[in-house]
Amino acid sequence: MKAVFLLQWRKFYRQPLLVLAMFVLTIIFVSVSAAGGEDEPVFVPVYTESMKQEQALEWVERLNDEKQFAFKWMLPSEARSYVAEGDVPQAVELMEADYRLLVGREDPARLALDSMLRRVYSEELRFENAAQDVPEIRELMDSALSDPVLKLSAGSLQGNGDGDKLQLLFGMTLFFVIYTIMFSLVRIVDEKRTGTWNRMILSPVRKWQMYFGHLGFSFLIGFSQISLIFLLFRYAFGFEMGDRFWLLIAIAACYTFSIVALGLLIISLIAKPQQLSAVIPIVATGMAMVGGAFWPIELVTNEVLLTVSKVLPITYGLEALTSVAVYGNGLPSVATSLVMLLGFGGICTAIGIRLLEWRSVS
């Protein structure tokens, strides 16, 4: 087994490009996408023709509380000039009980701006109506909100800065490592094609040692890739991954095992390297899309896709990683996911080796 295992490293030393490419691609994707997620709020000029300046400034302050856009009060002529010269796609005209959008060009953020303005205006108008019967309504509301009877918090990765970045990091890392592992396993198919596998069979090395030499290398190269990327983003890029880094590494090991096993199953079903080159990207991308590597699984509502995701190791890998790194959970919370990953790996390994042997005998 040692000879077969060492041979894989020697071959890696000669042809390291694929593994390095997957490593670098993960870093590039995560870095670029994470940097893109930290944009400043969109600047929106605000003016009024019917309100007093103090009243308008109060509105601007209220709107800026939302933090989604950066509203700035200015004279109508100045705001119009901004829009006319194309410096901003739109401006907002404030009115007593309504608002108006001055649009210069199409902008994807307009829907969100309009929706936010409508919400804030409705809220304020409701307060004003209520204040006619209960003048101290605002004070009562503030006091009730500062000391609530029941606190309810809802968490989501979307829109949560660190959560978004970690989702991206975990998703891309688990996605790209599928390529590294599966393409390293294609070597078994190559060995069978070239005849070196038969040479090994004729030697005193046992079959299980041949398989474990290959699988051991694929596991180690995949596990190293995930671990190095986690270390790099934690210590070099300052990603906050919680206090249980060791648990993230343990999850990475279980996930790697399951992907190695899945790879073995795939090569047992598809014998030609050319076909594998086509199938591996389909499997990797499909799994990543359905399993939540490209976007949080919470966004998927289709029942069929959600059911499919329950049989994919990447779903459990991501679930466990985000549970530990984002929500600070410990081993008991991710135990089910880890058992699923290990179980999946065990079943795929058993079927894969059985099929490979069956095909070589028949």
Add this chain to the structure above:
Amino acid sequence: MLETDKLTKKFKDTLAVDDVSLELRKGESVGLLGPNGAGKSTAIAMISTLLKPSSGDVRLHGKSVLKDPGDMRRVLGVVPQKIALYEELSAYENLKFFGRLYGLSGKKLEQRIGYVLDLVGLADRKKELVKHYSGGMQRRVNLAAAMMHEPEVLIMDEPTVGIDPQSRNHLLETIRRLNREEGMTVLYTSHYMEEVEKLCDRVYIMDHGKVIAQGTKEKLKAILSDQETVWIEFDQSYPELFKKLSEIEGVQHADADERSLKLIIPKGMRLLASLFHEAERHGAQVTNVHVQTPTLEDVFLRLTGRTLRD
């Protein structure tokens, strides 16, 4: 030393090897001769324990190796028809790996690598990647890899396919040396007659999965002892003339090439008069006539009605 007993292999409806019984005695060089598709490689795969026979047995020193192939594999060196090497590694790295598979390590491993590299004449180019070698050099490393564990029996499956004459000669010379000087038992399969004639003491001829003849080269050629081969060359192709000559009374077998015709005739038959007469009638010019004693190729032609190239 090594024998097969009624070895048979059936793939679905195809009988690839049919009732083949062979015997290899210690130190001898045996040829397995036959055209492509004759069943040689399947037979070799069963003898080397890579493929389970549908029926029959393979025995080493009288003991069946089908259930426990370990003993057989230890004494066997197999040179496959394909170049079974890691082409992204050097010859040295390949040999080191195959040596390690057999438990060699340290100084012994280095010594063995040095020996086999010398044997195949690649010691000075051992650090080059296999993919940069010529086809002939790759074939030599293919042989060297099978020699790493000092096997007693060397089984070679068409080891010279697709290489240049110089490399082929080097390879054949190496095999001959291993057999004659080091007493290694060799089973050599090929569809190149001259290789088998040059290397082997005894020959098994296979066709359509069966052994159709066997014996020493002399014994096989004796099949045609009362015959001789006439090889006639013309200035161009004359299909009608070739057909006419093949039909001359007494001609036992004919094999036409583009501009030549080979006829097997009874010894003493007066063919030349008819030959020149027919040639003149067809306006053909005979450029060469050669009468020779039969070769194994002629034996094969006689036995199967086909040439080894068919």
